[in-house]
Amino acid sequence: MFTGIIEELGTVGTMNGRPDSIRLTVLADKVLGGTNIGDSIAVNGVCLTVTDMSESFFSADVMHETMRRSSLKDIRSGSAVNLERAMQMGGRMGGHIVSGHIDGTGTVSRIVQDGIAQFIYIKTPPELIPYIVEKGSIAIDGISLTVAEVGETEFSVSVIPHTMGNTTLPNRPVGACVNLETDIIGKYVRRFTEPYGGKKNTLTLSTLLENGF
Structure with a gap:
């Protein structure tokens, strides 16, 4: 991890x-x-x-x-x-839980300057969009970042100068392919709740407790 x-x-x-x-x-x-x-x-x-x-x-x-x-x-x-x-148990958890197992790749679609930061927009496969949450976490080429916005076909992250200066992001121009790993907690939640999609009042507290929540 x-x-x-x-x-x-x-x-x-x-x-x-x-x-x-x-x-x-x-x-x-x-x-x-x-x-x-x-x-x-x-x-x-x-x-x-x-x-x-x-x-x-x-x-x-x-x-x-x-x-x-x-x-x-x-x-x-x-x-x-x-x-x-790999992280050591007992150390600081500065980012979020990243497994190193890539869910797919995206493409840098736009880069917009925002003061000292940059908004980077990533065109994303449709099957990954449901796992990307505004203000949630995502790993792009292994970098822990916070999602700024999510659309139907892309999402954006706001990147501070420190991250730009200490990672490969400056080498990722528009059109570049990047690795994407969505938040592992979101994947588990979606997996456990999929059987109840569209069924009114079927997801209960007891169901969540039975599944470890």
């Missing part, structure tokens, strides 16, 4: 293709501290397992399915990537 608070910008080193996967090497510094082989690091929001490492890089195997379903398909040697180690 992660928090969506980016610890470091890494740089993609080599990308070695294999018959069933790609061996990705990322040059890094901070996220290597306390990391061991077998640990998880989120790369642009995608949870990857460290398979090799040194004092200046780590490697991970990325399945072809992951490449197809995430924005990792667009990275190349030299690309900057957002990095975050």
